[in-house]
Amino acid sequence: DAGVIQSPRHEVTEMGQEVTLRCKPISGHDYLFWYRQTMMRGLELLIYFNNNVPIDDSGMPEDRFSAKMPNASFSTLKIQPSEPRDSAVYFCASSSGTHNQPQHFGDGTRLSIL
Amino acid sequence: AQKVTQAQTEISVVEKEDVTLDCVYETRDTTYYLFWYKQPPSGELVFLIRRNSFDEQNEISGRYSWNFQKSTSSFNFTITASQVVDSAVYFCALSGTNQAGTALIFGKGTTLSVSS
Numbered sequence: 001d002a003g004v005i006q007s008p009r010h011e012v013t014e015m016g017q018e019v020t021l022r023c024k025p026i027s028g029h030d031y032l033f034w035y036r037q038t039m040m041r042g043l044e045l046l047i048y049f050n051n052n053v054p055i056d057d058s059g060m061p062e063d064r065f066s067a068k069m070p071n072a073s074f075s076t077l078k079i080q081p082s083e084p085r086d087s088a089v090y091f092c093a094s095s096s097g098t099h100n101q102p103q104h105f106g107d108g109t110r111l112s113i114l
Numbered sequence: 115a116q117k118v119t120q121a122q123t124e125i126s127v128v129e130k131e132d133v134t135l136d137c138v139y140e141t142r143d144t145t146y147y148l149f150w151y152k153q154p155p156s157g158e159l160v161f162l163i164r165r166n167s168f169d170e171q172n173e174i175s176g177r178y179s180w181n182f183q184k185s186t187s188s189f190n191f192t193i194t195a196s197q198v199v200d201s202a203v204y205f206c207a208l209s210g211t212n213q214a215g216t217a218l219i220f221g222k223g224t225t226l227s228v229s230s
Contacts, residue, residue: 033217043205043220056217091159102149103218105159 002026006092006106014114018080021109024073025094033093033103034067034077043091049075082113116141118208120221127196128229135191135224137206143167146208148182148189149218153203165189196228 005024013019025032033048047057052069060067064083069075079086089110093103117140127133139148150162163173165182173180177194193200203225207218 035218042222043218045217048217059217089157093159102161102164104161105151107158110157 004092004094004104004106006090006109008109009107010110010112012112012114013082015083016081017113018078019082019086019111019113021077021090021092021111023075023077023092023106025075025092026096026104027073029094029096029104030072031095031097031103032069032075033095034075035091035093035105037089037091037108038087046077046090084113087111087113116143116208116219118206118219118221120204120206120224122224123222124225124227126227126229129197130195131228132192132194133196133226133228135193135204135206135226137189137191137221139187139189139206139208141208149207149209150180150189150191151205151207151220153205153223155202159205162191193226196226198228198230201226201228 004026007022011019030051031048034046035043036046037043045059047060047067048055049069052072064081065079067077077090089108091105091108093105095101095103119138122136125133146167148165152160152162163180170182170184179192181190189206191204203223205223206221209218
């Protein structure tokens with residue numbers, strides 16, 4: 001079975017540009033999570049969806065960040081405008097339930113803002 | 115508030131040594147779940163184990179074993195006869211039972227280096 005698929009794997013862009021990260025969760029999973037990993041802050045949750053509806057976006061750092069899940073098989077995380085401090089690895093994860101099921105992670109998108 | 119502490123930032127061992135990675139958690143939930151993930155140098159996050167708060171039985175899977183002790187709020191991970199391929203960053207994580215606790219709270223991770 002295919003795992004969580006993220007694209008692109010790497011993104012390098014100049015500050016001020018719009019960045020869109022994409023995620024395809026595992027088929028049948030009804031929870032989708034976006035995490036960010038940095039050296040300073042480690043792994044932190046940005047937002048999560050249940051059945052395509054955003055449930056908790058308290059981890060989204062600023063209004064420059066937005067996330068959507070138009071259907072059960074696709075989600076985007078958008079940064080506009082991007083800043084150098086947004087440089088990080090962004091992970092998408094999905095699970096088939098809440099606490100009793102493990103979250104399965106994609107390979108991540110390594111984002112560098114110059 | 116929920117918190118996961120992995121006090122060991124880095125551990126270096128020689129192949130075939132046993133190594134234990136410590137994890138201490140804080141939560142007010144009576145029902146919660148604990149996880150371990152592995153992040154090899156290639157960067158992906160690989161799920162290793164899930165444990166709920168009502169199951170304190172230790173678990174063994176090949177060279178891996180986990181010791182869960184509610185009395186000390188610890189969920190430690192032992193690798194027996196370590197191998198070079200075990201070199202990775204290992205994360206302990208916690209999730210609670212309220213809706214806001216659905217997401218994983220990660221520790222800072224322990225970097226394990228196994229040399230030959």
